[in-house]
Amino acid sequence: MAAPDAAKAPAIELRGISKSFGPVQANKDISIRVMPGTIHGIIGENGAGKSTLMSILYGFYKADSGEVFINGTKTNITDSQAAIAAGIGMVFQHFKLVPNFTVLENVILGAEDGALLRPSLAKARKELTALAKEYELNVDPDSVVEDLSVGHQQRVEILKALYRRAEILILDEPTGVLTPAEADHLFRILENLRREGKTIILITHKLREIMEITDTVSVMRRGEMTATVKTAETSPEHLAELMVGRKVLLRVDKVPAAPGAQILEVENLQVVDSSGVQRLKGIDLDIRAGEILGIAGVAGNGQSELLEVLGGMREAKGSIRLNGQPLPLSGAGADASARRQLGIAHVPEDRHREGLILDFHAWENVAFGYHRDEKYQRGLFMDNDALRQDTQAKMAKFDVRPPDCWLSAKSFSGGNQQKIVVAREIERNPDLLLIGQPTRGVDIGAIEFIHEQIIALRDQGKAILLVSVELDEIFALSDRIAVMFDGQIMGFRDPATTDEKELGLMMAGITDTRDPVSQEASQHG
Amino acid sequence: MDFLTLIQILDSTIRLATPLLLACLAGLYSERAGVFDIGLEGKMLAAAFLSAAVAYVTGSVWLGLLAGIGASMLLALVHGLASITFRGNQLISGVAINFLAAGLTVLVAQSWFQQGGRTPSLMGGARFEPITLPFADALSGVPFLGPIYGDLVSGHSVLVYMAFALVPITWWILFRTRFGLRLRAVGENPAAVDTAGVSVTRLRYAAVLICGVLCGVAGAYLATGLQAGFVKDMTAGRGFIALAALIFAKWRPWNALWACLLFGLLQAVALRYQNLDLGGIVIPVQVMDVLPYILTVIFLAGFVGKAIPPRAGGEPYVKER
Amino acid sequence: AEPALIYDLGGKFDKSFNEAAHTGAQKWAEETGETYREIELQSEAQREQALRRFAEAGANPIVMAGFAFGSALDEVADDYPDTKFAIIDMVTDKPNVRSVVFNEHEGSYLVGMLAAMKSESGTVGFVGGMDIPLIRKFACGYVQGAKAANPDATVIQNMTGTTPAAWGDPVKGAELTKAQISQGADVVYHAAGGTGVGVLQAAADEGILGIGVDSNQNYMHPGKVLTSMLKRVDNAVYEAFSAGTDLETGIQVMGIANGGIGYAIDENNEALITAEMKAAVDEAAAKIASGELVVHDYMADSTCPVE
């Protein structure tokens, strides 16, 4: 290949990539060009096929059809080895590190210089020092990876790629697990890399990040590439529209809340996990009847643990009162079924892991957690007829499609699965509904339906605790917002008087400096 | 217990620990790479049979050893096929291999030699003979040192020395070579190895085949070193004791040596005494027989130390996002 | 009807007890040109099924090699009154059963004498199979013989185990033998079925002498096996097969007197046994046969006069 040509050729060009997993078509005939020395963003809803596409580029999956050109040369990427050879590095959403190896060992793994380790390690140590200086990628080469923070682990992943001389770096949702400060640091690193002429593909859900750092952006929807635009020439609203295929209402219609009696009071709630890390460091909150309390925060700051404790899935210290009655926090009576008896319903964050038994029929899932209820019993046995009738009724009411109670849970789409879970929990008419990530991986139609149901429950005078990593969702539904950071609540805000910026800082653990400002803001509001 | 008896028991310990050690190291390679192997027993048994049969037929113990290794590797391949290629349940595959070996060895031995599922006794060159180390005879007169060197250290078959040498070698391979690094990585997080451009499948097959080789040597030692021929079920649970030793050793080579010596000692004592009289407390032989298993259960229970297996162990590798 | 033979757990080719039974059956088959049925047990639990299956199929007589068949035979014998059974090493009191017992203590006495006379260290060894009265009977006879030949002789005794597994554990046999050798034994006698293969192997490997049992085991390590205590299980089986359906029931005692017990000299061990040793032993044998010398039978009172 002649030099002048190479200068103009895109660093990456994909042509007509298709990939299906059994009946699911994850990528349909996708083409894309990324110019060298740019940062290219890819956005799309959950399940749009972003990760699949990148995994194909990295040789982790094999495309069913399509071609890949690197720097203008057709490249047959058969496996990750070939991708690495072609100068591609990838940082996966879930890191691919060996937890009990040191940073150094992780970096040289697969890129050793010879059969013996010693020389490779020495060489890598030198090179890491250089890289650390060049790109602000500081990590102690001798620390064991599992002892590092998530942000540092991510740096190890980037170092791995750079150590392998990657010219093209793919990052799959790199900020999902980072605090805003860590994310800022990452972006500085990325800009350093761009300055050095590296090409970067950044997958994210966050429009703000796209607008902030990318040069061009592609939008994916349902396995297809719907558009590629210059970032400078677009707007968040436009991108959102491209993502879901129609105009998006970021607001849900609702009347103002009319909070009633105190339903839930939580005081000084503390949780230490099995590896001895304190996950909740003294949580205080309360929720009234007819009120939605939204909990915002970066994933992994204790929201999941809070839901689990309230739902009876985890033991804790401190105190919880429901309708004025104290609840046991450990031992017998602290389990999920006891909580349900008391009128706490729980839509868990992860419906596949927790909310459903995927291999059970729909009718079996409709009793899940409530299978001890009197109405489902007939003598020694369970009353399966009653269960099935119940299921059929709920399916009709919540418009679950297809309305066949004999289908196994795994045969429903994500949105319909979530409807089954929500139906089960809401129809129990609980005093308190715990609901985590209610619309994660759910299509837009189902999102609206589920949001309406949550509002309707509030309007019946129930208390609702909503946990979501989507700030839009928090704003749309909450009557009050609490922000969690590092196992603590950084403060409560009124959605009407706060904004994403303020919450974002709180999510990074910064409150003090901003407090007067936010008060100012609320006075203006 | 006088000094000579002690030497005798330790001597016997070394002989009995050898097959345990070989099988234990075999398991170590496999399990460190994330493939659990409860089929050590079966592979040893198959190797014991074929090594004895071929040694008998050819009169050469070395050919026998090769054949034994071949038999064991064949079963290792089946295990690899089931647990790596077809992503089956590694435990079930191990169980199946144990039965396969138990059945096939007798079936083939019976049709081959018509001796009720055993091979004829091996003589001369068809057996591994003890080796006398240099100066063993010269030192035999020296008190204390003489018996230790002459009886305890010297006078074992070449496979015994090989087994003991394998401990440092294994350590070195695992912790000082590229192969070892990758092997340990694939047992902890195969996705890391995969995305680093190294084939998980190839690595795991390599580990499983090394396991096959070592089990083969262990089996051959049983039939052509420790004994003089194959008899039905001659491994008699040694594969499981080796597995227990592996857990006991927390999947580390040097620990494996100590664990196998301990279990070998228990066997030696159980062989020697019907009931062990420890100053008034009589320990029945059955207790000694099952002590390795009891110790392992106690150990597994985490009351003394914690046995954390390789994290990806037992799970087939399926690509995930 | 075809006769049938059931071997005990050690297996047909244990080179010892079961193999002796097999030899007898083979001899009968070769001489008569007829066929017989046989099966090797795999587990304790199969005894009764094996017996019944042969009885159902019309085999007659059915010979069992081993005392452990006692209780199964007790069960089954009455169900097949027309079938004749013969059991070796056990007395079963049924009208259609012949119980063949041997005076193993007599033969053991003879080889005990040989062992003591051959021993240079004055220490000889005994490795038994399963620790049961029958095997103690062997041991006791052996000690008596050794002491008779050399009153100062030391006899080291070990039993392999307490379960039938003790009949098929050559590793343990070898280890026990090595232990005895380290304690000074230079002749070791085994009464341990398949386990004895390991005993004789270890003896040969370590350059001392072994003594075989039941069958003639001299050939296994020529020049390394001093002699074998012959327990003519083969004769018992041969006789039972020959008698066919007319098998005489009741107790049949086989001893030195009627050739049921003896010791083996052949080309493999003649060099090891001097004329005077042979003379001494043959004299003792004659005395035992005539009743002049009585060897104490351990099973008579569960004690042994010498240690």
Add this chain to the structure above:
Amino acid sequence: MDKMPRWADVFLIPLISLLLAAGLSALVILAIGENPWAAVKMMVSGALGSTYGWGYTLYYTTNFIFTGLAVAVAYHARLFNIGGEGQAMLGGLGVALACLYLPLPHWLLALPVAAIGAALFGAAWALIPAYLQAKRGSHIVITTIMFNFIAAGLLNYLLVNLLRPVGSMDPATDKFPEGTHLPTLHDLLAPIGIEFSKAAPANVTFVVALLACLAVWLLLWRTRLGYEIRAFGHSEPAAVYAGINPVKITMIAMLISGGLAGLMAVNNVMGEAERLVLNAVEGAGFIGIAVALMGRNHPFGVLIAALLFGFLYQGGAELALWTSIPRELIVVIQALVILFTGALDHMVRMPLERIFLSLRKGA
């Protein structure tokens, strides 16, 4: 969306696996110079050709039903119990102690009492592995293997030193008293005019085994407990979410499993040998694994698979008796069944799924 129709999953795959196992076994028979077809004929006539054969076939079937159910119940809680062998051994001890030391004048009384003894002892032997799994995460496969060996040692010690009657040479208990003898199928069928072999050991326990199948089915698919066991087996986090206590379910499932394995002793120890001998279980605990895998862990599947293995076992015993094919042939078949239905499941499944996918697309 399911990749295959249910019937293919439930019948076709086990059938193909079985055929593969049978085919390979036939090759093995050929390799050792025997005629597989003649062997099959002999097995069929030996196992099914007479009431005597049936009596043994059903006797073995009974054993395998219990051990198969034991594996299956544990499996539904995602526990791989390979300790059936040890649990059945201990069940034998329970039966022996009940029969020898309790006054049981009639089998109608003796049967339930001995059954309780068997189940209790079997369950007790599963207790420690269950507890360690539930509370300390010790891998149940390893602990149950260890417990098999420990059980053998324990029984060995007890039979040799404590339970063996004075003067006896066998390591076995005394004969059980007359009152505890269970009626055989001969005794049961004679009153209704069916002539069944007197010599065969199949006994009333077979009926108990059939009831056990039904009971396990009801338990798993009709009761709350079964619902919880299955839910736990599918997903532990989900079970916690639903208020199902993992420790409790692990323990209960293993205790039921151990109890079922122990119940086998009613058949072999009380119904057949009428005394406790060493190694009375004869590997039935391990065959339970093959039976459960083959029967897709469904009680009725277990019943069918147990019948199949009962046939193989009796047929194999006949082969060993009349030909020079050793009984180990059954062990080989058993191994191949476990291999194909258990470990190489994907090998059979993947091409089938592809076929069904293309059929569906074609349709």
